[in-house]
Amino acid sequence: MVPLLAGSVLLLTALHLTTTLAVSPPTRRVQGCPDPLVRESLPQLCGELPDLEESRCLVLVTSASLEPGYTFMVGGVEYSIAVRGANRKVVYIGTSDRSFETPEHLTVSHRFADAKEVSLGDLSREPGWGYFLELPSGWFAAFFTGDTATEWEPSDETPIRWFFRRKSCLDESG
Numbered sequence: 001m002v003p004l005l006a007g008s009v010l011l012l013t014a015l016h017l018t019t020t021l022a023v024s025p026p027t028r029r030v031q032g033c034p035d036p037l038v039r040e041s042l043p044q045l046c047g048e049l050p051d052l053e054e055s056r057c058l059v060l061v062t063s064a065s066l067e068p069g070y071t072f073m074v075g076g077v078e079y080s081i082a083v084r085g086a087n088r089k090v091v092y093i094g095t096s097d098r099s100f101e102t103p104e105h106l107t108v109s110h111r112f113a114d115a116k117e118v119s120l121g122d123l124s125r126e127p128g129w130g131y132f133l134e135l136p137s138g139w140f141a142a143f144f145t146g147d148t149a150t151e152w153e154p155s156d157e158t159p160i161r162w163f164f165r166r167k168s169c170l171d172e173s174g
Contacts, residue, residue, distance in 0.1 A: 033057040036073035042093060043072075043081065046169040049088040061092040061166060063129035084169065094164035102163060103137040113156035115141035125150050130161070139163045 033056065043049055052070060059069030059082035067082040069092075077100045082092035101107050104118045112133075116123075119133035119141070126132070130149045132140040142162050143154040 036071040038073045043090045045167040047090050089169045092166040096162040102139045104135050108160050110160050112154040112158040
């Protein structure tokens, strides 16, 4: 986890923080963060991005973890990318972009019932971060409920707020 440094800019990947922080969606640029980096493809989880300059932006990867991050534009879709370590290993990829569609044909215009229908398993809860369902493609569909993001379980009508993939990369060499 990266400590918050004076002058760091937060690129928060969740809409659910309480009123103590001004929050923006996972792919909305935050003042002070550079424009998206246009790329031909998304990086792989645990892949390295050593060619990028050190980021002043942070991405909320879990309810208790902020990591340096970047915004990538791939195929007209904006993604938040979080990295860890000196080699900048990719530990998180997320998007709330309306143009994004999972291989299961889900978008942020769909609801919990739609994701539940194609999900691989049970609903997961991460207090203060959100609920999420794993999809066959490896993406997770994420949901917020209430002021704390996990006040109650999503109903069938709860909208999908964003999609993400993440991995700790601790088991990866390097």
